[in-house]
Amino acid sequence: MNHQVIDMHVHSNKSDGRESVAxxxxxxxxxxxxxxxxxxHDTTSGWPEARELAAKHRIGFVPGIEVxxxxxxxxxxxxxxxxxxxxxxxxxxxxxxALAAALAESVQSREVxxxxxxxxxxxxxxxxxADVEAELTEGATAGRPAVAxxxxxRGHFINRGEVFEKVLYKGGPYYVPNRGVPETKAAIRLxxxxxGVPVIAHPMARGxxxxxxxxxxxxxxxxxxxxxxxxxxxxxxxxxxEVREWLLGLATKHDLVITGSSDYHGATGKPNLLGENTxxxxxxxxxxxxxxxxxxxLFD
Numbered sequence: 001m002n003h004q005v006i007d008m009h010v011h012s013n014k015s016d017g018r019e020s021v022a023x024x025x026x027x028x029x030x031x032x033x034x035x036x037x038x039x040x041h042d043t044t045s046g047w048p049e050a051r052e053l054a055a056k057h058r059i060g061f062v063p064g065i066e067v068x069x070x071x072x073x074x075x076x077x078x079x080x081x082x083x084x085x086x087x088x089x090x091x092x093x094x095x096x097x098a099l100a101a102a103l104a105e106s107v108q109s110r111e112v113x114x115x116x117x118x119x120x121x122x123x124x125x126x127x128x129x130a131d132v133e134a135e136l137t138e139g140a141t142a143g144r145p146a147v148a149x150x151x152x153x154r155g156h157f158i159n160r161g162e163v164f165e166k167v168l169y170k171g172g173p174y175y176v177p178n179r180g181v182p183e184t185k186a187a188i189r190l191x192x193x194x195x196g197v198p199v200i201a202h203p204m205a206r207g208x209x210x211x212x213x214x215x216x217x218x219x220x221x222x223x224x225x226x227x228x229x230x231x232x233x234x235x236x237x238x239x240x241x242e243v244r245e246w247l248l249g250l251a252t253k254h255d256l257v258i259t260g261s262s263d264y265h266g267a268t269g270k271p272n273l274l275g276e277n278t279x280x281x282x283x284x285x286x287x288x289x290x291x292x293x294x295x296x297x298l299f300d
Contacts, residue, residue: 006279008037008062008287009088009201009233009261011269012050013137015040015066016145018266020137025053027267031274035060035284035298037090037261041141042068042106044094051297060298062287065089066201067191068106070177071184073220082177083208085184085200088233088259091291092196099194102182109180110142117147120174121167127154144168145269160269188227195293199231199259200224203247205238216246225254230290235260235277257286 011017012024019027021038028036036059038050047063054061067087075081092099118129131150136142148163157163167174182190191198210216221229232247233239235258239247251258260277263270288296 004034004278004281005032005275006035006060006281006284007033007262007264007275007277008064008090008199008259008279008284009039009066009236010036010264010274011040011066011266012038012046013140013266014043014046015141016143016265016269018269021046021049022053023266024264025050025057025059027264028059028274029057033059033275035062036274037062037064037088039064039066039088041066041143042103042110043141044103045139047094047294054297058299060296062090062284062296063092063094063294065092065103065196067103067187067198068110068178068181069184069187070179070181071220073217084178084181086202087184087187087191088199088201089191089194090197090199090287091294091296092191092194093293096190096194096293099190099196102187102190106178106181107141109178112180113176113178114142114144114147116176117144117168117174118150120176121147121151125151125154125156125167127151127156145265161271185224185227188224188229192228195291197230197257197287197290198228199233199257199287200229201233202236202238202263203232203234204240204243205236207240209240209243218250221250225250225256229256230287231257231259231283233259233261235279236263237272237276238263257283259283259287 012021069085071085135146135149148160188198259279
């Protein structure tokens with residue numbers, strides 16, 4: 001069998017990617033990707049087109065969603081902490097009523113959140129909600145990258161990375177949390193009940209892991225596993241080596257799926273390159289065995 005390049009986390013402009021589904025598949029073909037999962041935020045709207053393009057390019061297609069969730073955990077000091085967790089859902093049934101309702105509520109909540117963020121930013125930068133809307137493809141799930149794009153279009157910044165570093169960082173003066181999204185463990189159950197396979201995206205990424213000397217959040221991860229979490233996206237450019245090693249040990253202990261992905265957002269969306277991290281054929285097979293809600297398109 002030829003070498004397989006399996007990329008399980010890719011975005012289009014159906015959410016916050018910079019490229020259309022057609023452009024994503026053309027780029028994937030050029031990059032030698034053999035199978036990809038289209039995982040736009042809180043939407044399945046790109047799936048029908050993706051299936052047609054996968055057939056055209058003879059690239060395997062795994063239907064997916066990156067589901068926005070919010071975890072609530074009690075820390076070692078007895079304090080409740082809340083933070084966002086992105087959950088990749090592979091092969092769920094897009095017509096499952098409970099999952100569809102949760103996604104619709106998340107999409108609506110995203111817009112409410114972004115309007116609050118833009119109102120804060122507009123106190124210091126010349127930007128409006130209309131500018132943000134102008135950056136979104138019709139029907140696309142709105143996210144903070146659209147706000148970044150609006151600021152760039154207005155000439156305030158050069159690229160998304162600069163905007164996130166200076167304006168849209170967590171805890172900053174313009175930050176607003178996602179409030180109307182499912183709790184993480186509830187989302188895992190929703191995905192499983194819809195026949196999908198929940199894999200946590202880029203766990204503890206971008207410095208979100210424990211500080212030196214602090215313990216890893218064993219209880220939090222064990223709770224997610226008990227609810228049906230299938231695995232971890234371990235091979236991702238934003239997952240630190242020490243976090244990766246801990247996750248690999250936990251995955252071995254519980255016999256979980258391990259994936260690797262690019263988290264591609266387009267050639268100008270993020271520096272992430274298609275196929276820069278990949279998933280093994282064996283792990284893809286495990287996902288396919290568990291996923292019962294929708295049908296992939298695969299080639300030998």
